[in-house]
Amino acid sequence: MDIHFLGTGSAYPGSERDNTSICFSNDDYHVLVDVSGNPCRKLKQFQVNLGELDAVVFTHFHIDHIYGLPSLLWGMWLEDRKKPLRILCDYRNEKKLQGWLSTMEADQWPITFSVKIETFDGDRVSELLSGGGMSFSCFKALHSVPTVGLEVRCAGRVLVYSSDSEINARIGEYDHIDMLIHEATSARKVVGNHSSLVEVVEKYDVERIGKIVLVHLSDKEPYEEEVEKLRTSKLIIGEDLMTQHM
Template structure:
């Protein structure tokens, strides 16, 4: 049975009760970390998961609130004596910059360093990530300030989860979210490269999703205001994400 944990739910500015947005998707054989802006070891530990148990890391784009703790993730895995390879996925520009960031720490020279496999995703179309019998993961470039991907997880149990990542409403997002059971929709907007709660509701309605989860939002606005704006455009269930929430 799959499990999705919201490790962090904040926008680019973390709060006392919110880390930057990052997620964990689990099946019986895989633990997929999506982004690592804040120190992922701590949020994973709170979720009962050790950092060395992560099998895959997806980097949606190269903004600091999504990749800032990448060197710590790699170092913590190494310090915990990881031996299994780690696969990191991202767009070419994201992977290139991630490698340069890690190179600042001479990570490949560390004694008994585990192997890291970098997988480059399509810049202009659909990519299928390394799926297995329990799930399928696809990505599409969305419309943010820099090259960014959204994600669609389809589990064999029948549930489909879409994560918009940072984006304006766009055709790629509509495709990723089509008839999803859960849409994790960023709500940091309005503004270029982002989506407002009202727009999130419109997207959920247009795509026929079952449940809308607002994430990557400005918490100082107040959850009720966020809910009200989204509910004005979407008649289904709306939830405001919180750190540690399990879907």
């Protein structure tokens, strides 16, 4: 499984990073989690065909995680996509999503593919979708609005993505996580509804985790200093247009 990082920045405007968005790919099946800046260009840089993206999953409806959707749909239309597109969101956000599509007047574009909205209850652990040997399920994240983290299983391995979240006891319940993608809006300080790099290392049992990739990163935070102090190869500071393999 390839994990493509379209963006790794926090909601704060970044000089080097776009907002966090991740594409999971395996056996020609592609799932985009959240949609930030210029998704079409970035998917193409990862050689993900706009006509072959299978699904979009929204972890929550803060603007930095959703604002790239119009550009994505517009690009798919211009490239004459035929394949239906699944868009998954928490049931509490379905009305907002429908309203946004209406505001875009997407139903008036000469689109030749269908957009299928599917909902889930983000307060409950549940399987969302599967394909290409990958299975995706959600669990409740701790944020200021309804938000989910994701568990992705592929070839017997487990990846967990925290989404925007305070330290989440649910993540600490795993016996083993091969890759943890965790937000770190700050390096040291505690920020409401979010996590710091220091908290991630102190609050989770790092011995049970194979690799930790930090995303949702903010400018002018001393991430490198903290990683150097820890002297571990497990921590990776996420970068835009980076690919990790699992």
